Amino acid sequence: MTTLTAQSVTVRRGARAILDHIRLTAAVGEFVAVIGPNGAGKSTLLAVLAGLLEPTEGRVDLDGEDLYRIPSKRLASRRAYLPQNPRCEWPISVERLVALGLTPILPAIGRLPAAHARRIEEALRLCDLSDRKLQAVTTLSGGELERAMLARALVGQPEILIVDEPVAGLDPRHALDAMRRLAAYAASGRLVIAAIHDLTLAARYASRIIALASGRAMGDGPTGTTLTAALVKETFGVEACISGEAERRYVDYR
Amino acid sequence: MIRVGLVNGLIVLLIVLIALGSLLAGRVWLPPSLVWHELWTPGPHLSTLIVTQLRLPRAVLALLVGAALGLSGGVLQGVTRNPLAEPGLLGVSAGAALGAVVTIYFGVADRFTAAAPFAGLCGALAASLLTFALGRGGGTITLILAGAAVSGLAAAGIALALNLAPNPYAADEIMTWLMGSLADRSWIQVNLILPFVLVGGAMLAVTGRSLDALSLGEAQARSLGIDLQRLYVLSVFGTALAVGAATAVTGAIGFIGLIAPHLMRPLVGHQPSRVLLPAALSGALLLLCADIATRLIRFGPELKLGVFTSLIGTPFFFWLIVRLRKAAP
Numbered sequence: 110m111t112t113l114t115a116q117s118v119t120v121r122r123g124a125r126a127i128l129d130h131i132r133l134t135a136a137v138g139e140f141v142a143v144i145g146p147n148g149a150g151k152s153t154l155l156a157v158l159a160g161l162l163e164p165t166e167g168r169v170d171l172d173g174e175d176l177y178r179i180p181s182k183r184l185a186s187r188r189a190y191l192p193q194n195p196r197c198e199w200p201i202s203v204e205r206l207v208a209l210g211l212t213p214i215l216p217a218i219g220r221l222p223a224a225h226a227r228r229i230e231e232a233l234r235l236c237d238l239s240d241r242k243l244q245a246v247t248t249l250s251g252g253e254l255e256r257a258m259l260a261r262a263l264v265g266q267p268e269i270l271i272v273d274e275p276v277a278g279l280d281p282r283h284a285l286d287a288m289r290r291l292a293a294y295a296a297s298g299r300l301v302i303a304a305i306h307d308l309t310l311a312a313r314y315a316s317r318i319i320a321l322a323s324g325r326a327m328g329d330g331p332t333g334t335t336l337t338a339a340l341v342k343e344t345f346g347v348e349a350c351i352s353g354e355a356e357r358r359y360v361d362y363r
Numbered sequence: 364m365i366r367v368g369l370v371n372g373l374i375v376l377l378i379v380l381i382a383l384g385s386l387l388a389g390r391v392w393l394p395p396s397l398v399w400h401e402l403w404t405p406g407p408h409l410s411t412l413i414v415t416q417l418r419l420p421r422a423v424l425a426l427l428v429g430a431a432l433g434l435s436g437g438v439l440q441g442v443t444r445n446p447l448a449e450p451g452l453l454g455v456s457a458g459a460a461l462g463a464v465v466t467i468y469f470g471v472a473d474r475f476t477a478a479a480p481f482a483g484l485c486g487a488l489a490a491s492l493l494t495f496a497l498g499r500g501g502g503t504i505t506l507i508l509a510g511a512a513v514s515g516l517a518a519a520g521i522a523l524a525l526n527l528a529p530n531p532y533a534a535d536e537i538m539t540w541l542m543g544s545l546a547d548r549s550w551i552q553v554n555l556i557l558p559f560v561l562v563g564g565a566m567l568a569v570t571g572r573s574l575d576a577l578s579l580g581e582a583q584a585r586s587l588g589i590d591l592q593r594l595y596v597l598s599v600f601g602t603a604l605a606v607g608a609a610t611a612v613t614g615a616i617g618f619i620g621l622i623a624p625h626l627m628r629p630l631v632g633h634q635p636s637r638v639l640l641p642a643a644l645s646g647a648l649l650l651l652c653a654d655i656a657t658r659l660i661r662f663g664p665e666l667k668l669g670v671f672t673s674l675i676g677t678p679f680f681f682w683l684i685v686r687l688r689k690a691a692p
Contacts, residue, residue: 156582159586160586161582161585161586181585181588181589181590182588183588184588185586185587185588186588188586189586190582190583190586191583192580192582192583195579195580195583196579196580197578197579198444198578198579198580199444199578199628199633199634199635200633201578201632201633201634202632205632205634206579209575209576209578209579209587210587212572212575212576212587212588212589213587213588215572245633261579
């Protein structure tokens with residue numbers, strides 16, 4: 110079973126510790142929501158876990174192997190990463206954008222093997238974009254682009270999916286859809302780690318919560334028992350009111 | 364898929380036809396029947412000499428240089444994700460020009476045919492090494508700024524050479540060389556640059572997949588397993604070898620590297636890897652046509668190729684900027 114382990118991960122910029130001795134173990138099947146105020150170190154933690162930013166101290170292991178010693182091609186075929194507000198610089202078609210997710214397994218030159226075309230179709234269908242596949246990505250709306258990027262990340266069927274703020278800027282319906290997709294992907298036996306600002310969405314769909322403030326872990330555990338008014342108070346400095354159960358849970362602020 | 368093949372096929376066809384035409388066109392027009400007849404009859408003939416020793420190497424040189432410029436432009440626009448990028452951007456052209464100008468200044472160029480091209484190549488390599496050393500690890504913007512700084516340095520060196528020119532003839536020779544031309548080049552120059560253009564071209568040609576991934580930005584490209592350092596090394600040194608060698612024998616020829624990828628991009632669906640081959644082919648075609656035009660347009664002295672491409676290219680540049688401004692929010 111695939112597990113990702115971080116041991117006392119610390120990232121320093123100058124004297125400031127952006128991440129301060131973070132430790133966690135996450136396994137496939139989990140949907141981990143990383144929450145915390147702006148500047149808490151969420152994006153940095155995700156980049157470290159994705160193998161893109163080597164920590165100043167501590168180490169990250171994927172199945173017991175040092176994440177930063179795994180060849181980048183091999184790692185790329187096992188985990189996908191989406192940064193905040195992903196963009197595409199050229200007006201290529203949605204289909205071509207999604208195909209870029211297969212880069213780690215494509216031959217160095219030549220055209221797309223036929224077997225991959227089916228995976229692209231499948232990813233497009235999953236993200237509700239089948240009718241947009243020939244449209245230029247630069248003409249998509251914000252929500253559509255977000256979905257296209259998610260399809261790009263899912264097309265390689267990575268064991269680990271790391272997404273930085275996948276629902277920022279989405280309208281309620283698309284935000285709910287995106288969270289359901291991520292939850293379903295985790296439930297299908299993959300590990301999903303996402304930074305999420307909307308606590309209601311995190312409370313409803315994530316199986317596990319990691320709360321960060323000033324680079325330190327304030328809480329880590331199953332959503333139901335971890336995401337409490339006390340944790341929200343401690344992490345964000347606001348009084349919260351948490352009600353309801355599972356997919357009907359609400360987090361509101363006073 | 365079919366469209367990309369069709370585009371490439373059409374350009375190749377045009378290249379063959381126009382290259383054949385270029386063998387006949389010039390100050391002396393040669394009727395095809397005469398050339399064909401004399402080519403197969405033994406003995407030295409004037410038309411055969413003109414074709415094989417003057418016009419054929421010139422056409423081959425135009426194709427090589429144009430392809431190098433077009434390919435490099437396509438790669439650099441992909442690397443920088445900036446549609447205004449071109450080989451001159453990395454300081455390669457200016458470095459090559461400075462190298463060649465130094466040999467002219469010291470009079471070495473007159474004594475050895477290979478001196479100016481060789482020094483030009485060294486200048487291009489030195490300039491791109493400096494650009495890369497300055498801009499390394501800082502991302503695209505730093506690379507572009509480093510290129511601008513190195514270009515500035517090389518331009519200052521050229522200005523200094525003009526300033527201190529020992530006599531008006533040397534200054535005139537430098538100016539003429541800077542204007543860029545394919546006139547009076549022979550097989551010697553073709554053979555001289557061929558290995559460099561081939562090696563540099565190969566380095567540029569293998570960047571396709573990385574360029575595609577890079578259209579998602581550096582973070583996503585790295586997450587897809589792309590080695591960005593390798594990409595930068597291949598594109599900078601590939602450009603230094605291919606364009607540096609080309610500039611070293613022809614002088615500065617601008618805008619081909621800017622225009623060629625642009626013309627092709629909409630035809631092949633904008634994907635950076637698919638732009639590369641058509642950009643190389645259309646660069647070759649454009650330069651071939653431009654060279655024929657300089658031979659046919661006559662008002663007084665010969666129009667220099669570099670001047671001609673700049674005259675044609677600058678309005679295109681203006682149009683690009685206006686279009687980019689409209690596209691911006």
